[in-house]
Amino acid sequence: MGHVRARSRPSAGALAVLGLAVIFFVLPLAATVQFSLQHGSQAITLAPYQEIVSDPLFWGSLQFSVTMALLTIVLGMLVVVPAAYWVRLRLPQAHGVVEFICLLPFVVPGVVLAIGLARAYGSGNAGPLSNFQVLLVGAYTVLSLPFLFRAVDSGLRAIDVRTLTEAALSLGAGWPAVLWRVVLPNIRAGLLAGAFLVFAIVLGEYTIASLLGFSTLGVYTELEGAAHAHAAAALVVLSFALVWSCIGLMQIVSGGGTRMLEGGGAR
Amino acid sequence: MSYLELSGVRQTYGAHRAVDDIDLSIERSELVAILGPSGSGKTTLLRIIGGFVRPTAGTVVLDGVDITHRPPQRRRMGMVFQAYALFPNLSAADNVAFGLRVARRPRAEIAARVRELLEMVDLGEKGDRYPHQLSGGEQQRVALARALAPSPQVLLLDEPLSALDARIRLFLRQEIRRIQRQLGITTVYVTHDQEEALALADRVVVMNRGQVEQIGTPADIYGHPSTAFVAAFVGAMNRLQATVQDPSRGLLTIDGQTLETGHLPPGIAAGASVQVLLRPERITAASDGGANHLTGTVDEVGFLGATVRVRLRLKEQACSMDVVYDPERELPRPGDRLQVFVPPSALQTLHDEEAAAAAAAPLLG
Numbered sequence: 001m002g003h004v005r006a007r008s009r010p011s012a013g014a015l016a017v018l019g020l021a022v023i024f025f026v027l028p029l030a031a032t033v034q035f036s037l038q039h040g041s042q043a044i045t046l047a048p049y050q051e052i053v054s055d056p057l058f059w060g061s062l063q064f065s066v067t068m069a070l071l072t073i074v075l076g077m078l079v080v081v082p083a084a085y086w087v088r089l090r091l092p093q094a095h096g097v098v099e100f101i102c103l104l105p106f107v108v109p110g111v112v113l114a115i116g117l118a119r120a121y122g123s124g125n126a127g128p129l130s131n132f133q134v135l136l137v138g139a140y141t142v143l144s145l146p147f148l149f150r151a152v153d154s155g156l157r158a159i160d161v162r163t164l165t166e167a168a169l170s171l172g173a174g175w176p177a178v179l180w181r182v183v184l185p186n187i188r189a190g191l192l193a194g195a196f197l198v199f200a201i202v203l204g205e206y207t208i209a210s211l212l213g214f215s216t217l218g219v220y221t222e223l224e225g226a227a228h229a230h231a232a233a234a235l236v237v238l239s240f241a242l243v244w245s246c247i248g249l250m251q252i253v254s255g256g257g258t259r260m261l262e263g264g265g266a267r
Numbered sequence: 268m269s270y271l272e273l274s275g276v277r278q279t280y281g282a283h284r285a286v287d288d289i290d291l292s293i294e295r296s297e298l299v300a301i302l303g304p305s306g307s308g309k310t311t312l313l314r315i316i317g318g319f320v321r322p323t324a325g326t327v328v329l330d331g332v333d334i335t336h337r338p339p340q341r342r343r344m345g346m347v348f349q350a351y352a353l354f355p356n357l358s359a360a361d362n363v364a365f366g367l368r369v370a371r372r373p374r375a376e377i378a379a380r381v382r383e384l385l386e387m388v389d390l391g392e393k394g395d396r397y398p399h400q401l402s403g404g405e406q407q408r409v410a411l412a413r414a415l416a417p418s419p420q421v422l423l424l425d426e427p428l429s430a431l432d433a434r435i436r437l438f439l440r441q442e443i444r445r446i447q448r449q450l451g452i453t454t455v456y457v458t459h460d461q462e463e464a465l466a467l468a469d470r471v472v473v474m475n476r477g478q479v480e481q482i483g484t485p486a487d488i489y490g491h492p493s494t495a496f497v498a499a500f501v502g503a504m505n506r507l508q509a510t511v512q513d514p515s516r517g518l519l520t521i522d523g524q525t526l527e528t529g530h531l532p533p534g535i536a537a538g539a540s541v542q543v544l545l546r547p548e549r550i551t552a553a554s555d556g557g558a559n560h561l562t563g564t565v566d567e568v569g570f571l572g573a574t575v576r577v578r579l580r581l582k583e584q585a586c587s588m589d590v591v592y593d594p595e596r597e598l599p600r601p602g603d604r605l606q607v608f609v610p611p612s613a614l615q616t617l618h619d620e621e622a623a624a625a626a627a628a629p630l631l632g
């Protein structure tokens with residue numbers, strides 16, 4: 001009675017795999033950091049970082065990319081959350097079709113998507129979509145569909161959507177209250193995971209932005225890399241730190257989205 | 268007119284009739300249990316009452332108002348689900364407060380009502396716990412308090428105790444009955460557990476294949492089942508093949524032994540074959556010879572706790588009887604010859620078509 005299982009020690013095999021994974025992920029990063037700080041055998045210098053942060057083009061592209069990422073997250077959520085929720089609640093038979101549609105961006109290369117969008121909407125006759133900034137957000141939303149849908153859908157799968165919805169309805173809640181007070185808070189972990197992914201994807205995206213003629217962080221990195229290799233490495237390190245800081249910030253702002261995962265949803 | 272009236276309610280899915288032309292009247296403050304096996308349509312009927320399923324035909328009238336097409340959020344019916352369905356992101360107190368908050372009740376009123384209800388379900392100390400920190404029984408009590416918080420007109424319970432273990436189930440069953448009586452709330456309780464239905468309800472509705480088989484008090488349903496299905500589904504029952512000997516005196520023979528019954532179908536002829544239903548607890552041990560006795564050999568003795576079920580082989584057929592367990596008295600042993608008494612009122616006979624239906628249902632004997 002009351003037996004507590006001792007914490008098991010990781011096996012040698014598990015440690016070896018972990019070691020390999022650490023080397024696989026950390027080594028290139030460490031090499032990039034080292035390359036950004038040192039020219040050959042010269043002394044360590046922060047000059048490449050100074051070069052980046054003193055360049056107004058860097059700040060301009062960063063601001064633009066962050067804005068695009070936030071707009072993409074908002075638009076993506078507005079499209080994906082109600083769709084995924086409704087499919088789970090009322091149209092489970094359509095789940096496969098919706099999932100297939102959301103996976104399509106994986107099979108359409110970015111170049112094709114960008115040129116197709118520019119040709120379809122760039123003529124100036126497509127209302128707000130003829131504005132390339134709007135078009136870029138739309139393209140990014142399409143690009144992030146597979147990640148957003150998967151993240152939101154797995155969040156919805158972890159809770160009993162139908163019963164929770166019916167419980168809320170029987171208590172007098174209207175549909176907006178059901179979504180806002182019941183569904184969204186209970187899939188917060190999924191929403192956050194989706195938002196992180198979209199944020200990281202948009203911040204690093206190059207092809208579409210470049211073809212549509214925008215100077216995003218991805219485009220800036222590419223141009224910088226062609227001219228100044230050490231500064232480009234510094235930029236990669238900076239954007240890596242930036243993405244993780246933003247993810248951490250979102251986690252703090254949202255009050256720790258993993259609590260519900262630990263507690264488990266209603267079954 | 269009754270408080271809650273269902274008239275001609277039907278729900279079809281393609282060619283399948285999940286609920287088939289049901290009429291049901293429920294009085295104010297009454298607790299009605301809908302009892303039936305899986306697929307009998309009982310949950311669909313409850314969901315129609317709650318507004319989660321719009322019936323293919325028929326009407327639902329509450330307190331004189333037709334609510335057939337009213338969405339669930341405007342029906343003022345509290346619902347308790349088998350899977351508890353507490354909101355995982357809210358504490359027990361916030362779960363109870365949910366319905367009051369969406370109704371924009373004043374903050375002080377909400378706090379007072381939540382306290383009152385949590386105390387009523389004996390969870391006054393656990394309001395700040397989250398659902399995953401509560402046991403199954405506690406979660407279901409919170410769910411009950413939550414459903415009652417906005418003072419609904421009707422309380423709907425969909426197999427609320429099925430996911431709980433036996434001891435908690437019994438305790439919570441009494442709690443539900445106590446609270447229902449205390450509040451006088453009209454309640455519809457769906458269950459597949461006949462013991463639960465008989466113990467809780469003022470009236471029981473037995474359903475089978477989308478139709479109502481019988482509506483009556485628990486004593487009616489158990490003591491006077493009106494169809495073969497009800498007889499088979501509610502409680503343990505022996506089913507025996509008999510031949511009518513003398514219809515005018517209500518005599519029939521079972522494996523060559525003559526018995527008198529008070530329930531022969533009218534107009535039946537001597538020599539006709541009938542099925543006889545007999546509850547195991549209506550058979551009693553008899554030491555002397557005389558009328559309405561059956562004699563047989565003990566086949567099997569099964570200990571059930573408070574009672575012992577003795578299987579008696581007559582000749583071709585066998586029937587079971589329940590004996591109250593008494594450690595002071597010796598139990599019959601397999602191979603013993605035993606004579607038992609069967610009261611005439613305990614023998615119920617079935618028409619041919621009813622007998623055919625009963626053959627499909629699980630029976631004893």
